[in-house]
Amino acid sequence: METPGPSTDEPPAKIHKSEVINPEVSTETNKCKCELNVPGINKINEKNILYMHVEGDTFYAKKKDKKLKTELNEKFKTELLQKVCCLRNSNGGLLVTHVVDRDAGFGRNLDRFDQRFEIDLNNMIEDDSPYWMNYRRRWLQPTEKGEYQDYILLYVKGSSSVSTQAFNTYMPNDGSIERPKAREIAEYMSKFHKASDTKNDSKIGGDEFKEGDTLPYYENRDLQFKRLDQGVLQCSQGKDLPTDKAAVEKILALRLYDYITAFTKLEQGGVIYFGVEEQKTEPPRENAEGHPTYHYKVRGLSLTENDKLQIKTDLLTNIKQNMLWVDDKGNTLKEEDVARKVEITFHSTKEDDTSYVIEVVVPQQYAGMVFTEKKGPFAWRLSRTGDKKKIIPVDLAKWQDRVKMMLTCEKCKKGARQSVEQQQQQQQPQQK
Structure with a gap:
C-alpha cells in the first residue's frame, strides 16, 4: 500500500517530465533560512524539499486576537497550498514549516492544522484517491534530550496528472x-x-x-x-x-x-x-x-x-x-x-x-x-536553475492537456477506483 513518505528511486511517470514554463513569472523558494538550521533535515531522503515560516499565533492566538489570527491564517493558507500544489506537480516531496515563537503553553496536537487544511489539501487530489495515500504530517523528531523541534513536516505525494490549487471557475x-x-x-x-x-x-x-x-x-x-x-x-x-x-x-x-x-x-x-x-x-x-x-x-x-x-x-x-x-x-x-x-x-x-x-x-x-482570474487556474510546479528553486505557474495549454488526461490516465483511473471502493466500504453496516 503506497503512502506519502521518503522518496524512492522509482523513475517518475512520463506525465511528470520536467519542463521550465514561464520562467519570468516565478517565486523564489529559498529565501527561508530554515534549511540551514533544521536539525537532521539532511538525513531525510527527499529530492524536493520546500520551506516556509508561520507565526505561532496562527495556531495559538487568543480569542481576543481574532482579527490577527484570521489575517495570519489566510497568509499561511495561501502559501502552504501553493507550495503543496507545486510539490504535487513536481513528483512530490516534503514541505517543512517552521512554527516561529510557538507558545510552549500549548500542546503538540496538530488538530488545528488538520482542521484548517484537510479540505483544501483533499481538493488538490485530482484522481479522487484517499487523503491518506497523498499526505502525511508530523512534527520533526525530538532531539536526543527528548525535546520536540518546532517544525511540521508534511510529506506530499506526486500528482498522477496535474494538481490545481484553485480552478478559478465554477x-x-x-x-x-x-x-x-x-x-x-x-x-x-x-x-x-x-x-x-x-x-x-x-x-x-x-x-x-x-x-x-x-x-x-x-x-x-x-x-x-x-x-x-x-x-x-x-x-x-x-x-x-x-x-x-x-x-x-x-x-x-x-x-x-x-x-x-x-x-x-x-x-x-x-x-x-x-x-x-x-x-x-x-x-x-x-x-x-x-x-x-x-x-x-x-x-x-x-x-x-x-x-x-x-x-x-x-x-x-x-x-x-x-x-x-x-x-x-x-x-x-x-x-x-x-x-x-x-x-x-x-x-x-x-x-x-x-x-x-x-x-x-x-x-x-x-x-x-x-x-475569474486573468492568470487562469492556479497550478504550480518547481523549476530548478543550478541549486536555486523557483515556483512557477503551469502553462495553461499544458494544464488543459493534463486535466483531460484524467479520463485516460491509468493512475488517475486507479485512484478513482480506490476512492469508490473506500466509499462503498464506509457505507457498509458495521459488523457486530
Whole structure:
C-alpha cells in the first residue's frame, strides 16, 4: 500500500517530465533560512524539499486576537497550498514549516492544522484517491534530550496528472455554484461545446419590476437575485464612495465573476438581477415542521443617468480586464470580444425613472472555459536553475492537456477506483 513518505528511486511517470514554463513569472523558494538550521533535515531522503515560516499565533492566538489570527491564517493558507500544489506537480516531496515563537503553553496536537487544511489539501487530489495515500504530517523528531523541534513536516505525494490549487471557475448546481472537482473539469473540457442560438428563457420582462412588488419567480441554476439598495451600500465597505462606484464594488463582492463562469457552462447562459431582496417567511407556529419559504421583492437602487452609464462601463471594464476567456481551441479571447459575451441592462422600478434593477446576463453557453482570474487556474510546479528553486505557474495549454488526461490516465483511473471502493466500504453496516 503506497503512502506519502521518503522518496524512492522509482523513475517518475512520463506525465511528470520536467519542463521550465514561464520562467519570468516565478517565486523564489529559498529565501527561508530554515534549511540551514533544521536539525537532521539532511538525513531525510527527499529530492524536493520546500520551506516556509508561520507565526505561532496562527495556531495559538487568543480569542481576543481574532482579527490577527484570521489575517495570519489566510497568509499561511495561501502559501502552504501553493507550495503543496507545486510539490504535487513536481513528483512530490516534503514541505517543512517552521512554527516561529510557538507558545510552549500549548500542546503538540496538530488538530488545528488538520482542521484548517484537510479540505483544501483533499481538493488538490485530482484522481479522487484517499487523503491518506497523498499526505502525511508530523512534527520533526525530538532531539536526543527528548525535546520536540518546532517544525511540521508534511510529506506530499506526486500528482498522477496535474494538481490545481484553485480552478478559478465554477460549476452550476440548482441551488448554488460550487468549486468543481478535477474530474468534473476534465469531463466538461473533454466535450465539444457549441455556443447556443437558443435565447435565455429565464430573463424577466422589464415591465415586471415594480418597486415593492413580489416577483412570481424563484432562483435556480440560471436565475439569481441579489439585494442592492441604498441600505446595502450604506453598510458596505464602499459607503463613502459615490453611488456608482459603491454599486460596482458591491456587485463584484456579490461574486459576479463566479456566477459568470458558471453561466457560461449552461446551454442558455444565465442572468442575475441586482435590486431584488430575498425575504424569508417562516411557517405558521401550528405548522412548526414546515420549511421556511422565500419571496423575492423588488427594491431598486436610486440612480442617475450618469450613474447608469458609469456602472455599465465599469462593470464591463472589470470583466474584460480581470477575467480570462479561452475558446475551445485554446485561444484567449480579446477584450473587445469579451464585452459582447455579457449584457447589462437597467430596469426602472418607479414611474419617475429614479430607481432601477440591474440585469447582468450571459445570453448563451461559451464554447471554451472562463476563469475569474486573468492568470487562469492556479497550478504550480518547481523549476530548478543550478541549486536555486523557483515556483512557477503551469502553462495553461499544458494544464488543459493534463486535466483531460484524467479520463485516460491509468493512475488517475486507479485512484478513482480506490476512492469508490473506500466509499462503498464506509457505507457498509458495521459488523457486530
